[in-house]
Every structure is written in structure tokens, then in C-alpha cells.
Amino acid sequence: MKNALKGQPVLPFPPAANIGGTDPVPMQNAVPTLDPALAQSPTPIPHPAPAKTPAKKK
Amino acid sequence: MIDRENLRTWFIRGTIFTLGGGFVLFSFLFVYAYFTVHIPDPNAYVNSQATVIEYADGTPIGRIGAEDRVSVPLASVPLNLRHAIMAAEDKNFYNEHAFSPTGIIRALYHNLLGGSLQGGSTITQQYAKTAFLTPQRSIQRKIKEIVIAVKLEQQQSKDQIFENYLNTIYFGRGSYGVQTASDVFFNRHVDQLTISQDAVLASVLNAPGYYDPANGPQYLARLKARWQYVLDGMVKENWITKQQAAKQVFPDIQPRVASGSLAGPKGYVISWVENQLQTLGFTQDQLQQGGLVVKTTLEKQAQEAAVDAVSKRTPVDKQGNLRVALVSIRPGTGEVVAMYGGQDYLKSQLNNATQAIAEAGSSFKPFALIAALQQGISLQSVWDGTSPQVFFDPGSQTPYSVFNYGSEQFPNVSLLNATAHSVNTVFVPLTIKVGPQNVIDVARQAGIPQSVAMVAGPSVALGVASPHVIDLATAYATFAAQGIYAKPYIISEVLGNNQGVLFQSQVQAQKVFDPNVMADLTTALQGVTTKGTAAAALADFPRPSAGKTGTTTDNAAAWFNGYTPQLATTVALFRDDATQTLNGIGGLNAVTGGSFPARIWSLI
Numbered sequence: 001m002k003n004a005l006k007g008q009p010v011l012p013f014p015p016a017a018n019i020g021g022t023d024p025v026p027m028q029n030a031v032p033t034l035d036p037a038l039a040q041s042p043t044p045i046p047h048p049a050p051a052k053t054p055a056k057k058k
Numbered sequence: 059m060i061d062r063e064n065l066r067t068w069f070i071r072g073t074i075f076t077l078g079g080g081f082v083l084f085s086f087l088f089v090y091a092y093f094t095v096h097i098p099d100p101n102a103y104v105n106s107q108a109t110v111i112e113y114a115d116g117t118p119i120g121r122i123g124a125e126d127r128v129s130v131p132l133a134s135v136p137l138n139l140r141h142a143i144m145a146a147e148d149k150n151f152y153n154e155h156a157f158s159p160t161g162i163i164r165a166l167y168h169n170l171l172g173g174s175l176q177g178g179s180t181i182t183q184q185y186a187k188t189a190f191l192t193p194q195r196s197i198q199r200k201i202k203e204i205v206i207a208v209k210l211e212q213q214q215s216k217d218q219i220f221e222n223y224l225n226t227i228y229f230g231r232g233s234y235g236v237q238t239a240s241d242v243f244f245n246r247h248v249d250q251l252t253i254s255q256d257a258v259l260a261s262v263l264n265a266p267g268y269y270d271p272a273n274g275p276q277y278l279a280r281l282k283a284r285w286q287y288v289l290d291g292m293v294k295e296n297w298i299t300k301q302q303a304a305k306q307v308f309p310d311i312q313p314r315v316a317s318g319s320l321a322g323p324k325g326y327v328i329s330w331v332e333n334q335l336q337t338l339g340f341t342q343d344q345l346q347q348g349g350l351v352v353k354t355t356l357e358k359q360a361q362e363a364a365v366d367a368v369s370k371r372t373p374v375d376k377q378g379n380l381r382v383a384l385v386s387i388r389p390g391t392g393e394v395v396a397m398y399g400g401q402d403y404l405k406s407q408l409n410n411a412t413q414a415i416a417e418a419g420s421s422f423k424p425f426a427l428i429a430a431l432q433q434g435i436s437l438q439s440v441w442d443g444t445s446p447q448v449f450f451d452p453g454s455q456t457p458y459s460v461f462n463y464g465s466e467q468f469p470n471v472s473l474l475n476a477t478a479h480s481v482n483t484v485f486v487p488l489t490i491k492v493g494p495q496n497v498i499d500v501a502r503q504a505g506i507p508q509s510v511a512m513v514a515g516p517s518v519a520l521g522v523a524s525p526h527v528i529d530l531a532t533a534y535a536t537f538a539a540q541g542i543y544a545k546p547y548i549i550s551e552v553l554g555n556n557q558g559v560l561f562q563s564q565v566q567a568q569k570v571f572d573p574n575v576m577a578d579l580t581t582a583l584q585g586v587t588t589k590g591t592a593a594a595a596l597a598d599f600p601r602p603s604a605g606k607t608g609t610t611t612d613n614a615a616a617w618f619n620g621y622t623p624q625l626a627t628t629v630a631l632f633r634d635d636a637t638q639t640l641n642g643i644g645g646l647n648a649v650t651g652g653s654f655p656a657r658i659w660s661l662i
Contacts (some may be wrong), residue, residue: 001620001627002600004362004386004396005660010601014540016581017574019435024472027439030500031487034448034457 109350111331113358114393120319120328122335122345122352128237130248132221135236138253138298142260145291146284148181152216157208162557182207185223206411229259231267231314237397242377245312253298254306257288272314280304282308323365325403327356327548330412334549337384338561349555354548355393355563360386360625360662364396366659372631373644374655378647379634380643383410384662385546388625391565392535392544393483394528396662411527415510416615416632418521419651420480421530421608424537424579425501426519427477429492431575432500435473437582441488443468443481449490451516460486463609463650477582478590480607482520489519503570505532505543520610524636530619535606537579539623541571580604583620593616595656605659607651617656627662629655 108121132140144151158180170647179187187199210219229239236259240248243262244255251259261284262269271278289303320328331352334343346592364384372382386396394402399409408414431437445462450489460482462468468481476484494514501512501523510525514517528546536543544567552561583604587596591607594648595618608630615632631640631654 001386001603001623001625001659001662003366004357004360005601005622005625006359006363008624013580013584013602013604013623014573016437016579017328017577018436018577019431019574020330020434020439022436022438025436025439027435027473027491028442030375031442031490033487034450036446036448037601038340 061251065317084209106542107344109348109352110337111328111352111354113188113354113356113361115358116353117358119354119356119361120324121301122328122332128241129225129235132217132224134249135221135224135384136249136251136256138292139251139256139259140224141292141295141297142256142288143224143263144181144509145295145297146183146260146263146288147293149291151181151220152357154180154209157204158183179203179225180207182210182219185219185226186210186395188223188226188228190265222245227263228266229335230262230270231272232319243311244309247388250657252309253289253302254285254309257285257292257306258309258311260288261285266426270314271311295347320403322402323398323400326399326409326411327354327361327397329403329407330397330399330409331548334425334547335552338549338552340552340560350560351553352549352553353551353553355388355395355550356548357395360396363662364398364535367397367658371654371658371661373646375643377633377638380640381410381414381416381632381634382630382658383414383527384627384629384658385411385528386625386662387528387531387535387544387546389535389539389621389626390542390544391534392546392567393658394546395547396414396627397528410630413526414632416617416630416636417524417525417528417610418530419608419615419617420482420485420519420521421606421617421619421628421651422497422521422523423477423480423485423519424583425493425504425506425533426485426489426497427473427582428500428504428571428575428579429496430473430488431578432496432572433492435488435492437472437474437477437578439473440470441473441476441481441484443471443476443484445483447483447486448565449487449516452490453494453515458486460516460520474582474585475590478585478588480586480591485519486516490516494518500571503543503547504536505546507530522609527535527630529629530617531626534619534621534628535626537576537583538626539567540573540576541569542567542618543570571608587620591650591652592620594658595652596620596660599660605656607656609650611636613639613649616640616649616655617651618659620656620659627659629658629662631655642644 110121111119113119153292183203187203225235228234231242233239233242237248239259240246242250243259263280264400267283269277271281285308289306291302292298293303331354332345335352364386368382368384382398384396386399387395388395397411398408399411444467445465447460449458451458462482468476468479471481471484494516497518498512498514506525506529510523510529512523532546544565547563551559551647552564554560583606585601586592586607587605592605596603601622603620603622605618608617614636615630617628617630641647643649644654646653
């Protein structure tokens with residue numbers, strides 16, 4: 001966007017609002033997890049069957 | 059002998075009867091045609107012009123319309139050009155009647171013998187043929203042509219007919235009328251033409267393709283011969299002196315642009331504008347002949363930057379089915395400032411920016427982040443970003459496995475950093491925590507239309523939905539506008555050929571997100587451009603920026619959605635076949651949103 005904005009002023013974004021505060025809040029257990037080995041299993045997992053795996057996302 | 063004498067008598071009588079009968083029949087047909095052939099309003103045709111599409115600053119982008127024509131009054135056409143055309147086509151135009159009997163007889167004779175239709179038409183006839191009749195060659199059409207020519211001469215002055223003729227006749231290279239021909243052949247206004255240039259335009263009229271020098275040296279030679287013929291004709295009629303003619307040098311002629319008005323990237327702009335005009339209720343007739351002026355929201359600088367950036371930073375693709383799309387939108391108003399829908403509209407009519415769809419990948423993560431912020435979840439909250447992980451999906455009551463890109467590990471990562479590095483194993487539990495339906499609701503509010511199907515599951519933030527590029531550009535423009543959604547639009551105003559305003563757009567905007575939520579979202583998305591997945595591509599970007607990369611399964615699509623306070627732009631690369639990977643193009647083993655898309659975004 002260097003050229004599209006050429007000649008226009010450099011504007012800042014609004015500062016962070018810090019919703020929920022600035023201190024770390026542990027969320028590692030926010031939702032239940034299952035055994036990671038299930039994700040690596042090359043064979044169909046017995047009941048309950050796994051949903052389709054969305055592979056690499058970035 | 060008697061039999062022979064009788065035979066001769068009968069032959070003479072038969073010939074007289076046939077000729078006489080033919081004459082009576084022809085006269086009857088002519089009179090019948092005279093009273094039954096209707097002349098369409100000539101002014102309506104002559105005044106009909108293409109719709110001109112303009113950038114926001116008034117610079118023309120292109121035209122909609124079968125004919126590229128700009129009408130000019132006769133007074134603007136130099137006398138020398140008028141004389142040159144008369145010398146080439148009809149020297150006696152001002153002194154003769156509507157049609158030339160000898161020319162017609164010659165034409166009929168050749169047509170009856172099945173030969174090619176001969177010339178000899180007067181300027182009035184040529185105008186009648188050009189303006190009101192089809193190119194079909196038949197006796198019936200020839201009679202109609204004569205009838206219309208006669209009627210025209212009764213209704214209009216010679217000057218009016220000549221002006222209409224000059225504004226409608228075809229000069230080749232897609233140009234109708236002297237003004238457009240002047241532009242196309244000499245890149246100047248008709249009143250700036252020299253005698254030499256006048257003679258060229260008069261020469262090509264006779265058979266534009268046959269005399270176009272762009273077709274080869276022999277065509278140039280023909281044109282030069284015809285050009286000399288025209289100059290000689292002007293001398294013969296005392297319209298110029300011998301000395302003037304002798305001084306003329308054959309002029310330089312502009313190279314032919316080997317493309318139609320829809321060729322190249324601008325074809326997608328013109329096509330989309332046409333589509334939007336039809337949505338607004340303008341008819342095809344209005345678009346083709348109404349002489350409308352359509353002012354768009356596109357900014358010339360941004361649009362040219364977009365085409366240039368895509369051209370310079372799109373890698374060479376050996377497969378040949380790579381699609382690149384870009385849309386820039388002004389936050390808060392929805393004005394489409396730039397759009398790249400493809401390389402050449404003549405080759406592919408699918409607009410990559412507004413019609414094609416592709417999986418969005420992690421471009422959707424901000425929607426989950428917004429839903430989280432709305433529920434008071436802090437950017438400083440700490441999550442387990444190790445990979446792989448398996449979660450229990452409460453919706454489907456099944457386990458849901460998720461991996462990070464490249465199986466990267468992010469133990470105890472803040473939501474801020476998880477956004478910067480696009481950590482899947484954080485955004486899936488985040489989505490489950492905030493509720494997948496809430497994520498979808500946020501996406502809809504931001505600008506993802508109902509036509510884009512989304513399933514309320516843990517994968518929604520990973521972007522398994524397939525939006526248009528303009529949809530995501532709209533959503534990120536909502537972020538840049540601090541929570542103001544604005545419906546995207548490209549047409550700002552439509553003027554009629556009398557300069558009256560036929561349509562004026564109105565910004566359709568509404569507040570959909572809290573500014574504090576947007577401030578924290580932007581803070582997180584700034585991490586993407588400064589230390590995250592797009593940092594390398596944007597290292598030298600000289601402004602504060604925020605954005606999000608998106609790369610889908612097997613690298614089949616790669617996105618970068620980013621914004622500054624003034625402008626939001628989405629860039630996407632994908633293929634015709636959504637199952638084919640982008641990997642390998644440009645020598646990259648892994649084409650991600652942080653590679654070519656972010657590089658294009660930076661340059662535009």
C-alpha cells in the first residue's frame with residue numbers, strides 16, 4: 001500500500017483498550033482436551049469418530 | 059423468312075415489354091418503399107454514444123457500448139478534413155441529390171450477376187446505410203438505402219447530413235466518427251489535425267482494414283497510394299493548392315492497440331461497473347447508446363498501483379491456472395478504491411475479486427478474536443499452543459483434531475502472540491469457548507454476506523468457508539473503520555448525456571462493533587505485520603499496519619488482508635482447481651499468505 005497511499009499522511013491506529021486487563025489470564029484449560037495420540041492415529045478412531053481434520057492453517 | 063421476321067418482332071416486343079414492365083415494377087416498388095420505409099430518428103442515433111466510465115478524479119477508465127464514438131459539431135471538424143473526405147468519397151456531395159443513379163445501376167448490375175456490391179454510394183447513402191441499416195448486402199437493402207437517403211435529404215440540410223455522417227462513419231480500429239478516429243490514429247483532437255493527417259483519415263474510410271498500416275508493409279503502401287489520391291483530389295477540386303499538396307509528408311500513425319476495450323485488467327472493472335449499473339436499473343440501451351458518464355470510486359493512483367504491484371510481484375506459474383485478486387476499500391464509506399480481477403478479461407471473464415471464491419484459511423481468525431474480546435477475554439490470556447491437540451466438539455459431540463502449520467509449538471502463548479503467529483491450536487479452543495455461532499455472527503456483521511456458507515463448528519475460525527475477495531476486504535475495512543461496516547460500492551454518480559444526475563450513491567454504513575474491541579483487535583493484528591506471519595514481507599512498510607495472513611490446507615489458497623487507518627486491502631492467490639497447491643510457484647516450497655500476497659499488498 002506504499003503507492004496507493006503515496007502523498008497521504010501517516011496516521012496512527014488507536015491505542016489498545018486492554019479489554020480484560022493487562023495481566024496474564026491462564027486459559028490453557030478453557031475447553032476440555034482429549035489424548036493427543038488420537039490426532040496422530042492413522043486408523044479410524046473408535047466411537048466417537050473424529051471430525052474431519054483441518055490440516056495446516058496459517 | 060416470315061417466321062424469322064415474326065420472331066424478331068416478338069423479340070423486340072418482348073424486350074420492350076420486359077424493360078418497361080421492369081421499370082414500372084421498380085417504380086411501383088420504390089413508391090411503395092418510399093411510403094412504407096420508416097426512418098428512425100436520426101438525431102437519436104447520431105447522439106447515441108458509449109457510456110464513459112471514469113475514475114474518481116474524472117480520468118477515463120473505459121467505455122461500455124458497441125461503438126467507440128464521441129460526437130463533435132461540424133464546426134469543430136477542420137475544413138481540410140471535410141474536403142479530404144469529400145475528395146475520397148463524394149466530391150459532389152453539396153451539389154448532387156441523395157443518390158447517384160450511375161452508381162446504383164453499377165451496383166445493381168454487379169449484384170444481379172452475383173458479384174461484389176460496387177461502390178458509388180453518395181455520402182448521404184453511406185450515412186443512411188451506416189446509421190439505419192444492417193451490413194447485409196441485398197437489392198432490398200439497397201432500395202431501402204436509397205429511400206432513406208432521399209427522405210434524409212428532404213428532412214435535413216447538407217451540413218446536418220455531413221455532420222451526422224462524420225460522427226457515425228467507421229474508420230477502423232474500433233473507432234466510429236472523426237473525433238474518435240483522430241484519437242486512435244493520431245492521439246489528438248480532430249480540430250488539431252494537419253492536412254496530411256486529414257488525408258489519412260479520409261483514405262482509410264474506404265476500407266479500414268485494407269488500409270491499416272498496422273497490418274503490414276503492403277497495407278502501408280496501399281494507404282500511401284490512397285493518401286496521395288486524396289491529396290490529388292483535393293488539388294483537383296481547388297480545395298488546396300498544388301504547392302500545399304507537394305509539401306505534405308505522410309504522417310506518423312499511432313500503433314494499433316491490439317485489444318478490445320475490455321482487454322487487460324480494466325476489463326474486469328468495466329464489466330463489474332456494467333453489472334452494477336444494471337443492478338441500479340439502467341437498461342442495455344442506455345448503457346450502449348445513452349452517452350452516460352459513470353463516475354466510480356476508483357482512484358487512479360491506487361488502481362494503477364494495484365495493477366503494477368500484481369504485475370511485479372506475482373510469480374511465474376508454469377501451470378497457467380493461477381488466479382490473483384485484489385480489492386482495496388476505504389474504511390467507513392465502502393468506496394472501492396482499487397480492484398484487480400484478473401490479468402485479461404478477454405481470456406477469462408470470471409472476476410477473481412468479485413466472482414471467484416476460495417477458502418479463506420486463517421483470514422477468519424479475527425472473527426473469533428472479536429467474539430472473544432466481546433466476551434471480555436483478554437489479549438493477555440495465556441493458552442496452550444502445542445500441536446497437535448484433540449478437542450471435544452460439543453456441537454457434533456465428536457473429537458476434533460487440530461495441528462499447527464508446520465507443527466510449530468507454542469506452549470503458554472498469549473492470545474496476542476497466538477494471533478501474530480496464527481496458532482491453530484489456540485483458535486480452535488477459543489472458538490469452542492466463545493461459541494462457533496458467535497464467530498459466525500461476527501463475520502456476518504463485519505461484512506461476510508449470507509451467500510457465503512459457514513458451519514457453526516470449531517473449524518469456523520480456521521476459514522473453511524469460501525468467500526469472495528471483496529467480502530474479506532469489506533470485513534477488514536470494518537476493522538479499519540473501528541467497527542463501522544460500510545456496504546462496498548464502486549459507482550458514485552451517473553450523469554446523463556445532458557450532464558443531468560441520474561444516480562448518486564449514498565454511503566450505507568452502520569456501527570457493528572465496539573471501538574474498544576476494534577482497538578484491541580487492531581493491536582493484535584499489528585503483531586502479525588510487525589513480528590508475525592507477515593513481518594518479513596512488510597519489514598520495510600513505512601506506515602502503521604495491521605492484518606492477517608490466510609493459508610489453506612495444502613497451500614491451495616494464500617491471502618493477506620491488511621489495513622492502515624485510511625485503506626483496507628485484501629490480496630489472494632489461488633487456482634482454478636481448489637485441490638491444487640500453490641507450492642512451487644516462484645521457487646517457493648511453501649506459498650503462504652505472508653509470501654506473495656503480503657508482498658503485493660505492501661507494494662500496491
